Amino acid sequence: MKFTSLSFLIFFLVVYILNWSIKGKGRHVFLFVVSVLFYAAWSIPFALHFLAIVVLNHIGNQRVQLNGKSPWFYFVIFLNIANLFVFKYFYFFWDSLLYLTASPIFEPENIRHFLDSQFGFDSITLPLAISFYSFQMIAYAADVRRGDAKENPNFLKFALFIFFFPQLVAGPIVRHGEFFYQLENWKANKQQLFEGLYLVFLGLLKKVVVADNISIVIDPIFYNPNAYDGPSNALALFSFAARAYCDFSGYTDMARGLGKLLGIDLPENFKAPFLSTSLSDAWVRWHMTLASWIRDYIYIPLGGSRVSEIRSYFNLLLTFSLAGIWHGANVTFLLWGFSHGLVLALER
Incomplete structure (x- = not known):
């Protein structure tokens, strides 16, 4: 269900009324169930797959809570990365092997035939929100290992942390310290209500009024740029940036607003990036939760800027190259991320 659809409006109104009608821990159960149903509305099999991944993560994290050196940590990290790789990056990896080797073994029809003969389907479907929920679970597992996550939630709270439907589809990426404490003191207040309504309507304005209407104007230009003059192409280029911002930040605003209406504050994700x-200043303002994630869980573990100058430049290039392919599994996004890392290195 899209946030801008009538079906979602009806769904959320029912959820809102019931959420504030249920007291105590029953609210945790209710929001978890409706979050799973929200995901299942897209795909029941993938909802069960998602739930299984969450269960295994919780079991592993519980073991690591008891013993920080437990091999369960490596299992959890491997599970999340492997899950992300298979569903999001397998075709990119397979196509790269075909390009590098030119071997007929890696022809697309071979993998289609293998999948059809072994599993009964001929392609791998990308699960909804897999990039967001994978990063969220990897971050939590790393913080448990470091001893930074002291909450030790039960399965219900952990599952709600991952499944919470307002932030599931397009972020923001939420940290444990921004979420669990709110489950202990969950009360409605007018300020949250007004802020929530403001953010929802602001997000709708950005997404429906601005982004969607810009798309109508610029899409024909991108489909056939040779049919338009230079100024039109230049205007389309700048308009694309405006559309990307209004589309993404609009969804984030709606997610934060919906969270507030349910009594949960979600982190800010955009701060006037233009x-x-x-x-470097843009990365502090654009998709802030992703920027802080790649800093804390890729760049700093690689050594950050505490190493030699050459190594710190390498860390930047690798970090932003990985951030690039997080946005999309193709060479274009890889080069986009690499170029950002290169410019950031030069700015130093």
């Missing part, structure tokens, strides 16, 4: 004075 007012940035440099690329």
Whole structure:
């Protein structure tokens, strides 16, 4: 269900009324169930798959809570990365092997035949929100291993943390310290209500009024740029940036607003990125929860800037190259991320 659809409006109104009618821990159960149903509305099999991944993560994290050196940590990290790789990056990996080797073994029809003969389907479907929920679970597992996650939630709270439907589809990426404490003191207040309504309507304005209407104007230009003059192509280029911002930040605003209406504050994800004075400043303002994630769980573990100058430049290039393919599994996004890392290195 899209946030902008009538079906979602009806769904959320029912959820909102019942959420504030249920007291105590019953609210945890209710929001978890409706979050699973929200995901299942897209695909029941993938909802069960998602639930299984969450169960295994919780079991592993519980073991690591008891023993910080438990091999369960490596199992959890492997599980999340392997899950993300198979569903999001397998075809990118397979196509790369075909390009590098030119071997007929890696022809697309071979993998289609294998999947059809072994599993009964001829392609791998990308699960909804897999990039967001994988990063969220990897971050939590790493924090448990470091001893930074002291909450030790039961399965219900952990599953709600991952499944919480307002932030599931398009973020923001939520950390445990931003979520669990709110489950202990969950009360409605007017300020959250007004802020929530404001953010929902602001997000709708950005997404429906601005982004969707820009798409109508610029899509024909991108489909056939040779049919338009230079100024039109230039305008389409800048308009694409405006559409991307209004589309993504609009969804994030709606997610934060819906969260507030249910009594949960979600982190801010955009802070006037087009007012940035440099690329490094832009990354502080654009998709802030992703930027802080790649800093804390890729860049700093690689050594960050505490190593030699050459190594710190390498860390930047690798970190942003990985951030690039997080956005999309193709060479274009890889080069986009690499170029950002290169410019950030030069800005230093």
